[in-house]
Amino acid sequence: xxxxxxxxxxxxxxxxxxxxxxxxxxxxxxxxxxxxxxxxxxxxxxxxxxxxxxxxxxxxxxxxxxxxxxxxxxxxxxxxxxxxxxxxxxxxxxxxxxxxxxxxxxxxxxxxxxxxxxxxxxxxxxxxxxxxxxxxxxxxxxxxxxxxxxxxxxxxxxxxxxxxxxxxxxxxxxxxxxxxxxxxxxxxxxxxxxxxxxxxxxxxxxxxxxxxxxxxxxxxxxxxxxxxxxxxxxxxxxxxxxxxxxxxxxxxxxxxxx
Amino acid sequence: xxxxxxxxxxxxxxxxxxxxxxxxxxxxxxxxxxxxxxxxxxxxxxxxxxxxxxxxxxxxxxxxxxxxxxxxxxxxxxxxxxxxxxxxxxxxxxxxxxxxxxxxxxxxxxxxxxxxxxxxxxxxxxxxxxxxxxxxxxxxxxxxxxxxxxxxxxxxxxxxxxxxxxxxxxxxxxxxxxxxxxxxxxxxxxxxxxxxxxxxxxxxxxxxxxxxxxxxxxxxxxxxxxxxxxxxxxxxxxxxxxxxxxxxxxxxxxxxxxxxxxxxxxxxxxxxxxxxxxxxxxxxxxxxxxxxxxxxxxxxxxxxxxxxxxxxxxx
Numbered sequence: 384x385x386x387x388x389x390x391x392x393x394x395x396x397x398x399x400x401x402x403x404x405x406x407x408x409x410x411x412x413x414x415x416x417x418x419x420x421x422x423x424x425x426x427x428x429x430x431x432x433x434x435x436x437x438x439x440x441x442x443x444x445x446x447x448x449x450x451x452x453x454x455x456x457x458x459x460x461x462x463x464x465x466x467x468x469x470x471x472x473x474x475x476x477x478x479x480x481x482x483x484x485x486x487x488x489x490x491x492x493x494x495x496x497x498x499x500x501x502x503x504x505x506x507x508x509x510x511x512x513x514x515x516x517x518x519x520x521x522x523x524x525x526x527x528x529x530x531x532x533x534x535x536x537x538x539x540x541x542x543x544x545x546x547x548x549x550x551x552x553x554x555x556x557x558x559x560x561x562x563x564x565x566x567x568x569x570x571x572x573x574x575x576x577x578x579x580x581x582x583x584x585x586x587x588x589x590x591x592x593x594x595x596x597x598x599x600x601x602x603x604x605x606x607x608x609x610x611x612x613x614x615x616x617x618x619x620x621x622x623x624x625x626x627x628x629x630x631x632x633x634x635x636x637x638x639x640x641x
Numbered sequence: 642x643x644x645x646x647x648x649x650x651x652x653x654x655x656x657x658x659x660x661x662x663x664x665x666x667x668x669x670x671x672x673x674x675x676x677x678x679x680x681x682x683x684x685x686x687x688x689x690x691x692x693x694x695x696x697x698x699x700x701x702x703x704x705x706x707x708x709x710x711x712x713x714x715x716x717x718x719x720x721x722x723x724x725x726x727x728x729x730x731x732x733x734x735x736x737x738x739x740x741x742x743x744x745x746x747x748x749x750x751x752x753x754x755x756x757x758x759x760x761x762x763x764x765x766x767x768x769x770x771x772x773x774x775x776x777x778x779x780x781x782x783x784x785x786x787x788x789x790x791x792x793x794x795x796x797x798x799x800x801x802x803x804x805x806x807x808x809x810x811x812x813x814x815x816x817x818x819x820x821x822x823x824x825x826x827x828x829x830x831x832x833x834x835x836x837x838x839x840x841x842x843x844x845x846x847x848x849x850x851x852x853x854x855x856x857x858x859x860x861x862x863x864x865x866x867x868x869x870x871x872x873x874x875x876x877x878x879x880x881x882x883x884x885x886x887x888x889x890x891x892x893x894x895x896x897x898x899x900x901x902x903x904x905x906x907x908x909x910x911x912x913x914x915x916x917x918x919x920x921x922x923x924x925x926x927x928x929x930x931x932x933x934x935x936x937x938x939x940x941x942x943x944x945x946x947x948x949x950x951x952x953x954x955x956x
Contacts, residue, residue: 431787434784434787435784436784437784456785459781459784461686461778461783463681463683463684463780463781463784463785464685464688464690466777467681467685467690467773467774467777468690477846564857589678618939620938620939621752621754621755621937621938622754623754623755623780
């Protein structure tokens, strides 16, 4: 390989283009902190996308369902074994990301004769205080990005940038209740969805949609999809802090969104 | 560039290392090789981890009963009663070895998941390990299979762990007889609006369930109450009497009535069983009392227990 670097780079670039093409239309995922924890949401069509990994760690991803499942099981199994072997407090997102996931993603991506993972993954870790909350995004090539307040998963980097700049307008975490967080999350999702449907790579292409249009985009998506939302909640009894929101809670947030 | 060329390049580059450097070499797990159908024990085995040496019979050279000079911590009284909101389950705090009290703050009522609790009697070393494996197994099933393990599945998992411990139990050093209390959320029709207290009439069903195990792992559902441990022989008859002829049936009791009843029973057991502690007023050590209801597992606070003791002593 060393004697043919250009062919290797070309192969990697082809692989990158192929994966990004596959990810482009993925339904975005929004993650943001609220006054009682962290919430992740998306709109899907039956395939579950938000998962509990460990007591204080949750996961979501866009990509091929089989790859999502394989890597979800990898991180869940590793966290479970580690939590049993040592203590549940010893399982943390930093170690799972850097010693298990990022490495696996990178290795698969660069092994050009093997199968690549068509996936982008977002993990959330609930800290002991809001400033210790962590969002970690792992790209298909193993690159890692960490945020503290909010994060998004979108089909392309441009989509993610636009969604993040919309999220930057969110009220301070301490002032954001669950319903308001869900509404803000759905608006951000609508921004990402709108951009993913455009055939544009122009970084200047602003979504420029108002609240009414955001609601219309969400309503349109709900004709054949459903909102999925999971929270890591500080108020949850016991060590496990994750739960999926019930349809009743999601409906209440939708009704309050006017 | 065709596929053959890729293979050629790969050969030139050397073999692709496929094994990720996981958190621990012994727990190396690879993507795609980790489907254990939600069975946590299989996952541990795959990762090269033995499930608590005490739970695995092995040839240690030990034969027959344990030598008399090894003192194993044991003895207890634990009680579970079905009351109006679900199950109340309690245990004393004393751990003894022979005639010595070795610890007075032992926790014998352990939360396993959001709606289940294990009360342990017997050898604490084994019992704690069983509780730990059980807790991780239920969690792993939920996280990997994306659904809660069924009630029957949970009961069988506990049976399996107790059965696996048979060799230790037969040697007389590791016997564990637990009570498993669970709130079956699929059977909760009446719990949202708690009924008014009734006396001498059977109240409507709630989802609280109590299961009793034998040393071989067989489980039996106790409809109204269960008690185990060395002090249980002193109070089983009292429980039966209260439930049959008491002013208020156990399952019609509210939380305060049930708490006071349980405290009285533990006090009675401690009066006759040296291995059971009562309420230690001087050291402010209270029994552990937990509730298992539709809302999940709750712990009755020491302040509330103190209040109940005070109220009871003035009657």
